[in-house]
Amino acid sequence: MRGRSGYGSGAVLQAGGLKRLKKEMSSNAWVVRDEAGLREAVRRLENRPILACDLETTGLDPHRDTVLLVLIGDARLQVAVDARAFDDLRLLKPVLEREGLTVFHNAQFDLKFLKSLNLEVSRPQDTMVLEILLAGGRRVGPRTLKACCERRVGLSLDKAERTSFMNYEGELTDAQITYGLADVLATYHLFLEQTGAIEDAGLGRVARIEGAATDPFAELEYRGIHLDRSSWERLLEEARGAREATLQALRAAVRPVVNPDLFGHVSVNFDSESDLRDLFGRLGYEDLPDLTKATLSRLDHPLATALVEYRVHQKVLSSYGDEFLSHIHPVTGRLHPRFKQLGAATGRCSCEGPNLQSIQGGDRFRGAFSAPNGRMMVTADYSGCELRILAELSKDPAFLRVFQEGGDLHSLVASSMFGKQVSKTENPDLRSRAKAINFGLCYGMGAAGLARQISSSVEEAEDLLDRYFSEYPKVKQWLDMSADVAIGRGYCETMAGRRLYLDDMGDPERRQQIIRQAKNMPIQGTSADITKLAMARVARALRSRGKDAFLVNCVHDELVVETSESDADEVARLVRKEMVSAGEVFLKEVPTVVDVQVARHWAK
DNA sequence: GAGGCACGCGCC
């Protein structure tokens, strides 16, 4: 084979690194620059059970930057494919689509670039994700490949060469290839170390779920979502007008206590907490606990009223203004936020740049996320997901019955608590109280929190909780047991076995916080287990049926899929079916209900 | 000028 190389200089593998790696690399590294070489490499790699893979690219953007090197191998053989020497890399398909695992560090990055080359990976695994799973919320240090290898393999990597790839156009140097191959070997050995630890911690099941969800997350980022810029800008214009009007009201409200400047203007920064505290002080409100909407609403003063309204518009303008629109990609014309697969310690993903998980509800803003011409959006969400999980976990017979009966959950709970007919129209106050408890319980709420939430006295709130728990005693038992067990063993876990290790107890306040986390995490985290499994199943189903459809957003218990118009109804059925099946993997005694909408826009 | 904090608030 051509391109045999002897990279044994040790420039990359520092003292203290594994001599084994150095030896492996010096004798088994191959550079592939032509079709014959690639065919031979593929022949030798396509049956390997575990391969590590790493890409070197000219930058971070798969829609603008290019792949320089595809490096792939295991302890016995490593191949460096000079990507620019090939018109396309379809010859690699048998390797990437083989039965075995293909391991990356930060797989989303590499998978996106592989997508830009029309390559898919059948069974990716991600050592960065596994490292976060193993950490289970503990602060064990950075998750870079270098840091993970130092912690787990006792191997030290020199990352100095990394920046050389940025905007690189010349012939690849030996140093660059050696660097890439060292990363592949490091990833491979890191994965082997992690595998044992994953089994020891009972994390195998959740690791498989995460592995299956990795490509859907990469797809989500790569495809992006379309935003109708002109209708978005209309919303901003409305907000600008409304903010100006409320500013007039604000200035009028403070005029009695503020000296206008030389030009008769009132110069107060209504975004400044200290300015506002000063103003409220002059108006006789000295010791406000905070300046939140809830506190201001109780004041019944023109300044407070106007401030609450001002903030509504200011929030829109600051959240969705120029910075937001600057994220529209110049090449694709779409938003490509980053989805951090394990962004939250509970197992949820998070989203940034911009955050598509905090777009205001309702059609006003979400309606601007439209499908391009000839396409449709399917919006699907799990109905009452966390409460169903609480029912399943607690096995409370009455609570289970509420879900098995179907109908409006909060009304049913309110009816059984208060012994009265309750619906969205009959006794709606009782319904909203039941609703506050339902949600609050998932957060480990106590009587004080409930009292605050529904603006009642603490006694009243205690009474409500007593009623609730006498109706659903095993719910309380489970919540208390969950906290006790978690504190006893130092971690809590989801139904899939995902773990969150709890800090050592500090002061009583901190202890209470940990107890609330221990009650909440199994619920929130199991919801994440379900949604990630659903993402994997939905993506697989869409692909296997050859649908021109893909995920464009994930909002914790909600998936949004863009599809060709002609397939919309079939895709909607498919999305529902796969989401329900994912839910039923965990929810055995409670039905899984998924609401699906088909529209031109992101719905709800 | 960058970085970190507190605050407030959008979502689930």
Added chain:
DNA sequence: AAACGGCGCGTGCCTC
């Protein structure tokens, strides 16, 4: 008497 879980992001304000 009693401060409900998980995020990202904009603003002001402080420090270096």
